[in-house]
Amino acid sequence: DPNALFAYANYPSIEYLLPRNQDFVAFNLYLEDRDSLAAYLKRLQNLAEDKPLLISEFGVDSGSHGEEAQAEMLTWHVEETCRAGGAGTTVFAWSDLWQRGGQTIEDYSFGLKRRDQTEKPALSSLNQKWSSLGPGSDELPIEEYSAVSVIVCTCRGSATLVECLDSLSRLDYPDVELLLVNDGSDQRVSELTASYEGIKEIAIPH
Numbered sequence: 001d002p003n004a005l006f007a008y009a010n011y012p013s014i015e016y017l018l019p020r021n022q023d024f025v026a027f028n029l030y031l032e033d034r035d036s037l038a039a040y041l042k043r044l045q046n047l048a049e050d051k052p053l054l055i056s057e058f059g060v061d062s063g064s065h066g067e068e069a070q071a072e073m074l075t076w077h078v079e080e081t082c083r084a085g086g087a088g089t090t091v092f093a094w095s096d097l098w099q100r101g102g103q104t105i106e107d108y109s110f111g112l113k114r115r116d117q118t119e120k121p122a123l124s125s126l127n128q129k130w131s132s133l134g135p136g137s138d139e140l141p142i143e144e145y146s147a148v149s150v151i152v153c154t155c156r157g158s159a160t161l162v163e164c165l166d167s168l169s170r171l172d173y174p175d176v177e178l179l180l181v182n183d184g185s186d187q188r189v190s191e192l193t194a195s196y197e198g199i200k201e202i203a204i205p206h
Contacts (some may be wrong), residue, residue: 005023005024006021006022006023007022007023007024007025007026007054007056008022008026009026009027009028009056009057010025010026010027010028011027011028011029012027012029012040015027015044015047018047022051023051023052024048024051024052024053024054024087025044025047025048025051025052025053025054026054026055026056027044027053027054027055027056028055028056028057028058029055029057029058030057030058030059032060032065032073034073034076034080037076037077037080038080038083038084041053041080041081041083041084041086042084044084045084045085052087053084053085053086053087054086054087054088054089054090055077055081055086055088055089055090056090057090057092058074058077058089058090058091058092059074059091059092059093059110060073060074060077060110060122061108061109061110062109062110062111062120062122063107063108063109067120067121067122068121070120070121070122071120071121071122071124071125071126072125074091074122074125074126075122075125075126075129077089077091078126078129078130078133079129082133091112091126092110093110093111093112094111094112094113095111095112095113095114095115095117096108096109096110096111096113096114096115097111097113097115097117098111112126145173145174145175146175147175147176147177148173148175148176148177149176149177149179150168150171150176150177150178150179151179151180151181152164152165152168152178152179152180152181153180153181153183154180154181154182154183154186154189155183155184155186155206156183156184156186156188156189157189158186158188158189158192161189161192161193162192165180165192165193165196165199168196168199169196169197169198169199177200178198178199178200179199179200179201179202180193180199180200180201180202181202181204182201182202182203182204183204183206184204184205184206185203185204185205185206189201190203
């Protein structure tokens with residue numbers, strides 16, 4: 001399926017294994033110290049380069065930490081993943097009642113629900129955190145915004161321009177200028193650009 005997204009679920013101990021053909025970078029990550037997690041997420045973003053970073057597995061054992069601590073740790077995990085610009089995170093697991101290789105696992109309690117399917121505090125905490133989230137930038141307060149210029153260069157590219165300009169028109173940033181360089185002064189490109197408010201055209205000879 002050429003349209004399916006592909007990734008390799010990696011671990012910190014083998015972080016050097018980064019397939020070149022993956023569409024996003026996925027890491028299973030169990031760091032139970034907030035500062036360590038925040039620092040390592042920055043490193044993972046560097047490894048991911050221009051690809052989205054997904055935390056494909058993160059969990060806290062309520063058996064060893066207690067249910068209230070589990071709720072607190074999972075909540076700050078979501079906050080730190082947002083602050084680091086992560087594309088998303090997957091919390092392990094839904095229930096303490098699970099099997100591996102046909103055997104029921106009873107040594108760990110990573111679930112948001114207990115074995116009898118009653119809810120742990122973590123489920124409510126995560127519901128509250130996730131329902132309040134908008135863009136990841138909401139978790140990253142910025143005191144001063146730098147001026148940004150977005151420059152689109154096109155040479156008779158009207159056939160693919162609409163999706164690009166639609167995207168730019170949805171930008172939510174307080175100090176941005178949008179410029180379109182019309183290489184060749186194509187008439188159709190000019191017409192399309194003029195239909196968008198706030199995008200300045202610069203027409204030049206080819």
